[in-house]
Amino acid sequence: MPNYSYPPMEQRRVMGKRITRLDGMEKAAGKAKYNSDVRPKGTIHAVGVFSPHAHARVKSVDTSAAQQAPGFAAVSVVAAPGAEVNWAGQEIAFVAAQTEEQARDCARLIKVEYEALPHLVREENLAKAGSRGKPAGEQVTGDPEAAFSAAGAVTHEAEYGIPVITHCCLEPHGQIVAWDGAANKIEYWPSTQAISAVGGDLAKQLELPATQVHSHQDHIGGGFGSKFQSDLWGAHAAKLSKMAGGKPVKLYLERREELTIAGVRPSVFGKVKLSASASGEMTGWDSTTWMTGGFAGGGLNADLLPYVFRNVANRRINHTAVSTNNGASRAWRAPNHPQVCYITCAAMEDLAAKLKMDPMEFFLKNLDKTPRADTYKAQILKAAEMIAWKQNWKPRGSSTGTVKRGLGLALGTWGGAGHASRCRTTINPDGSVLIEIGSQDLGTGTRTIITQVVAETLGLPMGGITLKLGDNNYPASGASGGSTTVGGVSASSRKASVDALDKLFAAVAPALGVPADQLEAVDSKIQVKGNAAKSMTWKAACAKLGVSAIIAENANDPRNPGGLTTGGVGGCQMADVSVDTETGIVKINKVVAVQDVGLVINPKTSDSQVYGGVIMGICAALMEERVMDEMTGRFLNADMEFYKLAGAGDIGEIEVHMDITPDHDKRGVIGIGEPATVPTIACIANAVANAIGVRVPVLPLTPKNVLNALHNTTRRLA
Amino acid sequence: MGPGETEITLTINGKATKVKVETRTTLLDACRERLEITGAKRVCDRGTCGACTMIVNGKTVYGCTTLAVDNVGKKIETIENLTAGAKPHPIVPAFSNNDALQCGYCTPGMVMASKGLLDRTPNPTYDQVKAGLGGNLCRCGTYVGIRKAVLEAAKELRASGGRKSGGSNA
Numbered sequence: 091m092p093n094y095s096y097p098p099m100e101q102r103r104v105m106g107k108r109i110t111r112l113d114g115m116e117k118a119a120g121k122a123k124y125n126s127d128v129r130p131k132g133t134i135h136a137v138g139v140f141s142p143h144a145h146a147r148v149k150s151v152d153t154s155a156a157q158q159a160p161g162f163a164a165v166s167v168v169a170a171p172g173a174e175v176n177w178a179g180q181e182i183a184f185v186a187a188q189t190e191e192q193a194r195d196c197a198r199l200i201k202v203e204y205e206a207l208p209h210l211v212r213e214e215n216l217a218k219a220g221s222r223g224k225p226a227g228e229q230v231t232g233d234p235e236a237a238f239s240a241a242g243a244v245t246h247e248a249e250y251g252i253p254v255i256t257h258c259c260l261e262p263h264g265q266i267v268a269w270d271g272a273a274n275k276i277e278y279w280p281s282t283q284a285i286s287a288v289g290g291d292l293a294k295q296l297e298l299p300a301t302q303v304h305s306h307q308d309h310i311g312g313g314f315g316s317k318f319q320s321d322l323w324g325a326h327a328a329k330l331s332k333m334a335g336g337k338p339v340k341l342y343l344e345r346r347e348e349l350t351i352a353g354v355r356p357s358v359f360g361k362v363k364l365s366a367s368a369s370g371e372m373t374g375w376d377s378t379t380w381m382t383g384g385f386a387g388g389g390l391n392a393d394l395l396p397y398v399f400r401n402v403a404n405r406r407i408n409h410t411a412v413s414t415n416n417g418a419s420r421a422w423r424a425p426n427h428p429q430v431c432y433i434t435c436a437a438m439e440d441l442a443a444k445l446k447m448d449p450m451e452f453f454l455k456n457l458d459k460t461p462r463a464d465t466y467k468a469q470i471l472k473a474a475e476m477i478a479w480k481q482n483w484k485p486r487g488s489s490t491g492t493v494k495r496g497l498g499l500a501l502g503t504w505g506g507a508g509h510a511s512r513c514r515t516t517i518n519p520d521g522s523v524l525i526e527i528g529s530q531d532l533g534t535g536t537r538t539i540i541t542q543v544v545a546e547t548l549g550l551p552m553g554g555i556t557l558k559l560g561d562n563n564y565p566a567s568g569a570s571g572g573s574t575t576v577g578g579v580s581a582s583s584r585k586a587s588v589d590a591l592d593k594l595f596a597a598v599a600p601a602l603g604v605p606a607d608q609l610e611a612v613d614s615k616i617q618v619k620g621n622a623a624k625s626m627t628w629k630a631a632c633a634k635l636g637v638s639a640i641i642a643e644n645a646n647d648p649r650n651p652g653g654l655t656t657g658g659v660g661g662c663q664m665a666d667v668s669v670d671t672e673t674g675i676v677k678i679n680k681v682v683a684v685q686d687v688g689l690v691i692n693p694k695t696s697d698s699q700v701y702g703g704v705i706m707g708i709c710a711a712l713m714e715e716r717v718m719d720e721m722t723g724r725f726l727n728a729d730m731e732f733y734k735l736a737g738a739g740d741i742g743e744i745e746v747h748m749d750i751t752p753d754h755d756k757r758g759v760i761g762i763g764e765p766a767t768v769p770t771i772a773c774i775a776n777a778v779a780n781a782i783g784v785r786v787p788v789l790p791l792t793p794k795n796v797l798n799a800l801h802n803t804t805r806r807l808a
Numbered sequence: 809m810g811p812g813e814t815e816i817t818l819t820i821n822g823k824a825t826k827v828k829v830e831t832r833t834t835l836l837d838a839c840r841e842r843l844e845i846t847g848a849k850r851v852c853d854r855g856t857c858g859a860c861t862m863i864v865n866g867k868t869v870y871g872c873t874t875l876a877v878d879n880v881g882k883k884i885e886t887i888e889n890l891t892a893g894a895k896p897h898p899i900v901p902a903f904s905n906n907d908a909l910q911c912g913y914c915t916p917g918m919v920m921a922s923k924g925l926l927d928r929t930p931n932p933t934y935d936q937v938k939a940g941l942g943g944n945l946c947r948c949g950t951y952v953g954i955r956k957a958v959l960e961a962a963k964e965l966r967a968s969g970g971r972k973s974g975g976s977n978a
C-alpha cells in the first residue's frame with residue numbers, strides 16, 4: 091500500500107503557501123468564458139412563459155400567434171390545460187426564436203388562461219397556515235418544565251425570525267444545449283455545481299442513456315447550493331433544440347425568475363424559552379419553530395437546536411414545516427445552520443443580558459454542552475482579542491448618544507469532509523503532466539489547490555502541471571456542495587499522482603541503482619532520498635518511459651479517506667456595529683472570524699472563502715428578504731434593486747484568523763465555504779441588540795425593523 | 809414587436825465594428841450576443857448591479873441600460889481593451905494579486921468601474937474607493953480584495969506616471 095500521507099507541514103513547498111489563484115488573470119481580464127458567454131455556431135434563443143398566479147389551474151395555452159411571429163423556431167409547453175400551478179413563476183411554456191428579442195415577442199404572444207385558486211404565500215403567522223403546516227413529532231430530553239421552574243432559575247422567552255432569502259447567483263440558471271436528433275447526442279453547456287452528474291440528470295429527464303450527453307463547463311458564475319440539477323428549463327431547452335433541427339438553444343432565466351424559481355433558503359420563525367441558573371449555567375431549552383421551504387415544504391432540521399450547545403440537559407423541540415405557494419427551496423450555503431445559529435445565539439445573548447452577564451462569559455461557561463469545548467474556547471478568546479472585546483464591550487443598552495455601538499458574538503460548526511472523487515494523472519515521456527478530474531471550480535480556488543497538491547507530490551513547479559476539469563468525460567468527481575470538494579479532489583489527485591510517481595520511480599530505479607522505494611521527487615528531479623548528487627532531472631527520468639505514458643487513476647473513498655480529509659469544524663465570529671437610533675441604520679464597523687479547517691492548502695484562497703462567507707452573512711443580516719404579497723401571491727422584490735445586497739462600502743472591516751496549527755493540520759483537508767458564513771448573521775444581530783438595548787426579533791436589520799424594535803412597535807408573529 | 813434589424817457601426821475599443829441590431833437591442837446585448845464581446849456580463853439587466861459596466865466617451869455606463877443605436881459615434885471601451893496592449897492596465901493584475909474575485913462573474917464590471925474611478929480620481933482615498941464602487945454588486949463577497957486592488961493599482965499608476973497601458977485609448 092503506497093504511502094499517500096502528505097509531507098509534514100514544515101517540509102511542504104507548494105501546499106500551505108499563499109499562491110495566487112491560477113485563473114485570476116483570466117477572470118480579471120474578462121477572458122474567462124462562462125457557458126452563458128459561449129455561442130456555438132447557429133445558436134438560437136429561448137425564453138419562458140411563467141405563471142403570474144401563485145395558485146391556479148391552466149385553462150388553455152394558445153401558441154398559434156407565437157408560431158406566426160418573425161423568427162419563431164419552436165415551442166414547448168410545460169403546463170398543459172388542466173395542470174395546476176402552485177407558485178407564481180412556475181413554468182408554463184418555453185419558446186425559441188432566431189434572436190432573443192424575437193423569442194421575447196413570441197413569449198408575449200402565447201396566450202394562457204388561468205382559473206385562479208386560493209393561495210398561501212406567507213408563513214410568519216403559523217395560525218394562518220392551517221392544514222398546510224406539517225408538524226414533526228415533539229422531541230423531549232430531560233425535563234424542561236422542571237428546569238424552568240427550578241429555584242433560582244432565570245428564564246427568557248421570546249420570538250425570533252429570519253425570512254426566506256434567495257441565492258441570487260450573478261450568472262443566472264440556464265444553459266446552452268444542442269440535441270442532434272439523428273445521432274441522439276446532446277452537447278450541453280450548463281451552469282452547474284455538478285459537472286459529472288448534471289448530464290446524467292438531463293438524460294434522465296429526456297429518457298436517454300446518460301452516455302448520450304456531453305457536458306462541459308470552464309467557469310460558473312455562482313451557485314451557492316442552487317445549481318445541482320439540470321432543471322425543467324434544461325429539458326425544455328433540449329427539446330426546443332431537437333425541434334429546431336439540432337440548433338444550439340440558449341436559455342437563461344431572467345433576473346425575476348432567477349430569484350423566484352431557481353432556489354431560495356427556507357425561513358425560520360420561532361418561540362424560544364430557555365433558562366439558566368443565576369450563575370449562568372444553561373439548564374433548559376424549549377423551542378417551537380416553523381418555516382417554509384416552498385410548496386413541497388420541508389427544508390429545516392430543527393433537531394440542530396439549540397445549535398452547537400446541543401447537549402443542554404433539558405430540551406423540548408417542536409417544529410412545523412409550512413407548505414406555501416412559493417418556488418422550491420434549494421440548498422443554500424450551509425443549509426439549516428445560519429438560521430438555527432441565529433435562533434440559538436440570539437436567545438442566549440438575550441438571556442445573558444437578563445442575567446446581567448457578559449455574553450462571552452455566558453458562552454464560555456456553557457461550552458461543555460458543545461462537541462468541541464477546547465476549540466471553541468480558544469476561538470472565542472482569539473476573536474475577543476481581535477475585536478478588543480474586553481475594552482469595547484459594554485452591558486446591553488448602556489451605549490449613550492444617538493449613534494450607539496455594540497458588540498456581539500456567535501459560534502458555528504460544519505462537516506466538510508471530502509466527497510467521492512476520481513482523478514487521472516498522466517505523466518508523459520516528454521515530462522509533461524496532465525491531471526483530469528470531473529470537478530468544477532466555483533471560484534473557490536479548486537483549480538489552484540489541485541495543482542498545488544500535484545506539484546507538491548511530483549516535486550514540480552505548478553507551471554509543469556496541466557489541469558483539466560469541468561467535463562463529464564473526465565473521471566467522475568462529486569458535486570460541489572456541503573464544502574466537500576476540497577477534501578475530495580485533494581485526496582483523489584494526491585493518490586493518483588502518488589501512484590503515477592511510484593510507476594515513474596520503478597522505471598528509473600535501475601538507472602539510479604537503488605530500489606524504487608529509495609527515490610524521491612524534489613525540485614524537478616528524481617533523486618535518491620536525501621542525496622541530491624544521485625539524481626536525474628524530471629525530464630530525463632520521463633524520457634526513460636520511451637513511448638508510453640504513465641497513466642494512474644485513483645479515488646477518494648469517503649468512508650476510508652486514509653487521513654487525507656476529515657470533517658467537523660468550529661468557528662467563532664464577533665461583530666462591532668454602530669446603530670443610528672434616529673434613522674435605524676446599522677453600520678458594520680468590524681467583523682472578526684476565527685475558524686479551524688484542518689490542513690489548509692492555500693491560505694490566500696481560503697481567507698477569501700471566509701471573507702465571502704462573512705459578507706454573505708452581512709447581506710442576510712442587514713438587507714436580504716423575499717417580500718411576498720399576500721394579495722397577488724407574488725414576490726414583490728424579485729430584482730436587484732429592492733432585493734438588496736451589500737456593496738463595497740457596506741461591509742466595514744473584516745479580519746480573518748485561520749487556526750493553522752500542527753494539531754488541526756493532522757486532521758487532513760476540510761472544506762471552508764460553508765462554515766465561514768454560519769455565525770455572521772447571529773453575531774451582527776447580537777451586536778445590534780447590545781447596542782440599542784432591545785432585540786430586533788425578525789431579521790433583516792433594516793431601518794424599519796430596527797425602529798420598530800426601538801419604539802416597541804414590532805408586530806408579534808402569531 | 810420590433811421593426812427588425814438594421815446595421816449600425818459602433819466604435820468599440822478603437823475599432824469601427826459593424827453590427828446588426830434592433831432599435832431595442834441594448835449595447836450589452838449587441839456586444840454579447842452579436843459580436844462575441846462577452847467580458848461584460850448580463851445579470852440584473854436593469855442598471856443596478858454593474859456587471860455590464862463599460863466606459864463610453866470616458867464615462868462609466870451600464871451596458872444593459874443604454875441602447876446600441878444610441879451609441880453610434882461614441883467611443884466605447886469594454887474590459888477586453890484593458891489587456892489589448894503590450895502590458896495590461898494595472899487594475900487587472902491588481903485584482904488577481906489581491907484575490908479580488910471568486911466566481912468572477914461580477915469581476916469584469918468591477919474592473920471597469922475601478923478603471924473608470926481611477927481615470928476620474930487617480931489618487932483615491934479608501935472612502936472614495938468604497939463610494940466609487942457603490943454601483944457594483946458581488947454575490948461571492950470579494951469586496952475586501954477589490955478595495956485593496958484599486959488602491960494598489962492607483963499606486964502602480966502613480967509610480968509609472970500614468971504610463972499608458974491596456975489597448976487603444978478608446
Ligand code: FES
Pocket residue numbers: 849850851852853854855856857858859860861870871872873
Ligand atoms: S446587468 Fe447591467 S447593471 Fe446589472
Ligand code: FES
Pocket residue numbers: 260311312533909910911912913914915945946947948949950
Ligand atoms: S466574484 Fe462571484 S459575484 Fe463577484
